[in-house]
Amino acid sequence: MNEQPMVxxxxxxxxxxxxVRVLGLVALIxxxxxxxxxxxxxxxxxxxxxxxxxKAVFQVIPGASQLTSYVVNAEGVxxxxxxxxGPALYAGYDAEGKLIGIxxxxxxxxxxxxxxxLYGYSPECQCITGFSVVYxxxxxxxxxxxxxxxxxxxNFDALDASLNADGSALANAIVTVKHxxxxxxxxxxxxxxxxxxxxxxxxxxNESAQVVVPAVRRHLxxxxxx
Amino acid sequence: xxPDLTQPITMDTFLRGIWRENPVFVALLGMCPxxxxxxxxTNSLAMGVSTxxxxxxxxxxxxxxxxxxxxxxRIATYIVIIATFVTMVDYILQAFSPAVYAALxxxxxxIVVNCIILGRAESYASKNAVLSTAxxxxxxxxGFTLALLMLGSVRELFGMGSLFGVPVFGExxxxxxxxxxxxxxxxxxxxxxxxxxxxxxxxxxxxxVEEAAHAR
Numbered sequence: 045m046n047e048q049p050m051v052x053x054x055x056x057x058x059x060x061x062x063x064v065r066v067l068g069l070v071a072l073i074x075x076x077x078x079x080x081x082x083x084x085x086x087x088x089x090x091x092x093x094x095x096x097x098x099k100a101v102f103q104v105i106p107g108a109s110q111l112t113s114y115v116v117n118a119e120g121v122x123x124x125x126x127x128x129x130g131p132a133l134y135a136g137y138d139a140e141g142k143l144i145g146i147x148x149x150x151x152x153x154x155x156x157x158x159x160x161x162l163y164g165y166s167p168e169c170q171c172i173t174g175f176s177v178v179y180x181x182x183x184x185x186x187x188x189x190x191x192x193x194x195x196x197x198x199n200f201d202a203l204d205a206s207l208n209a210d211g212s213a214l215a216n217a218i219v220t221v222k223h224x225x226x227x228x229x230x231x232x233x234x235x236x237x238x239x240x241x242x243x244x245x246x247x248x249x250n251e252s253a254q255v256v257v258p259a260v261r262r263h264l265x266x267x268x269x270x
Numbered sequence: 271x272x273p274d275l276t277q278p279i280t281m282d283t284f285l286r287g288i289w290r291e292n293p294v295f296v297a298l299l300g301m302c303p304x305x306x307x308x309x310x311x312t313n314s315l316a317m318g319v320s321t322x323x324x325x326x327x328x329x330x331x332x333x334x335x336x337x338x339x340x341x342x343x344r345i346a347t348y349i350v351i352i353a354t355f356v357t358m359v360d361y362i363l364q365a366f367s368p369a370v371y372a373a374l375x376x377x378x379x380x381i382v383v384n385c386i387i388l389g390r391a392e393s394y395a396s397k398n399a400v401l402s403t404a405x406x407x408x409x410x411x412x413g414f415t416l417a418l419l420m421l422g423s424v425r426e427l428f429g430m431g432s433l434f435g436v437p438v439f440g441e442x443x444x445x446x447x448x449x450x451x452x453x454x455x456x457x458x459x460x461x462x463x464x465x466x467x468x469x470x471x472x473x474x475x476x477x478x479v480e481e482a483a484h485a486r
Contacts, residue, residue: 058340066339070347073331074354081358088365096368183451 101134104164104174105145108136116148116256121263133256143167143264148256149178152248155240157181159190163249165205165257167264171229172203172218172249180241187241196235196242204229205253211261213254220246279402287409293386294417295466300386304418305455307377311434314422316370318415320359320378325387325411326404327355329395333403336396348391349382356381386414424458425449 102108115122117130124132134147146167151160159182163175177191190196208215216230220243226233234242293299303321308314328351332339339347360378363371371378381387390410395403426432429449431439448454 058342063340063343067343067346067350069338070335070350074350077354078357081361085361085365089361092365092368186447 100162100176100178101136101147103176104147104162105134105136106174107138107144109139110137110141111135112137116259118255118259120259131252131256133260145173146256146260148252150248150252152244152251154180154182154244155187155238156183159241159244159248161245161248163200163252165253165260167260169202170204170206170257172200172205172253174200175245175249182238182241186235186238189235189238190241190245193235195233199226199232202229203232203249205257207258207261211258213258214250218246218250218253279405283402283405284409287406287411288413288416291410292413292417293410294414295462297386299389300384300414302380303377303384304421305452305459307374308418308421308425308455308458309429309450310373310426311419311422312370313373314418315415316363316367317374317377318411318418320363320374321381321384321386321414322408322411323359324352324355324381324384325390325414326407327358328352328387329390329403329407330400331355332391332395333398333400339396344392344396345388348388352387352391353382386410420462421455421458424461425454429454 098111101111112135113124114133114135115124115126115128115130116133117128119128121133122128122130131149133149135143136145136147138144144166146165147162148165149160149162151158153159158179159177160179161175161177164173165171166173174197180187180190182188182190203218204216205218206215207213214230216228218230218232220232220234220239222239223234223236232242232246287293291297294301294304300321303317307317328348331351332348335347335351356379359381360371363374363378390407394406398406423433426434426449427438428446429451431437431443431445446454449458
């Protein structure tokens, strides 16, 4: 007797066309949903970004009521839509149209990741008047003291950023020194326990100010406007 | 196409995700956000609610399409659907709560690969009717949110001396910084697991004692 081997019917695989059709349909539904939400949230997102930036700029240029955006690089200050690339620069004017401060973006490597910040420069006192952190991943409890430690913030009441004789660079490089050893007005007293983060702030501001401050001085017209 | 095994909706459909099959404390799933973003109660709540939304939305859609999705392309389809809902959450948070968005960072996008959601899609949504799926997903999502909150509140309370940003202990409290750093996440999760294990064991021992008393 010869026994027939048992044959299991393989379930028929669906055609590739069906698979493609299903995937295409699902992708279409997904795309529609995303476009709907994108269109719906876009105005709010743009508004939120503008508010966040404005808040940061007004924080470092206290008293400003109007802002103008520029782009700055080694060649000088350019209008925002002039097609030149470089870090953003904001000029803050008071209600009478008097320039009261410049805010510029700066960045340097911190302890965990790059720290990006916005600092304020006052042409009147030729000094850095404050900064706000735009992006930071510093250790909670240590590196985030940058914006909360009163002794550290006191460094920026009037951090000297005057130019050298020919106006090509800062007279004295801004530098972060070890906690408790600040003796000169262009030095930043580091936070004890957050030296790396403090140094990053000093380095970011120095690198940016060496370019920004001379460029701003060259572009200031006789009425003190950019 | 797969057989439809829709189970009747009972209280258990909803509750099992919160208690008996809690994704965090029982199944130990989704540990990445559980440890990473529970440093404050607010972040935990935001992460939990975002996951809850993605879980319900994606699983309901998957359940609606379950008769059309051939099993050869089901995982690809599920991921596309999950990613869609994650993108929606991403935009909504950016638009209405930029502070929370900044605090959660990449972990919102990473909800795409949260194994709780894909696990629910594969083991529940693909076999059950829409309503039953929605109820089950809501339970699982709430269970996840509660677990995150239980970690987040403890960590914020000890690590910052506050709860939802409101100071609790007053000025003289010296925060335990380790609680809001990564080791604190492991420590608090371990403590909760220890508590639940102790509670389960005590219950089992009690049951054993009672059984012995009845046998006599």
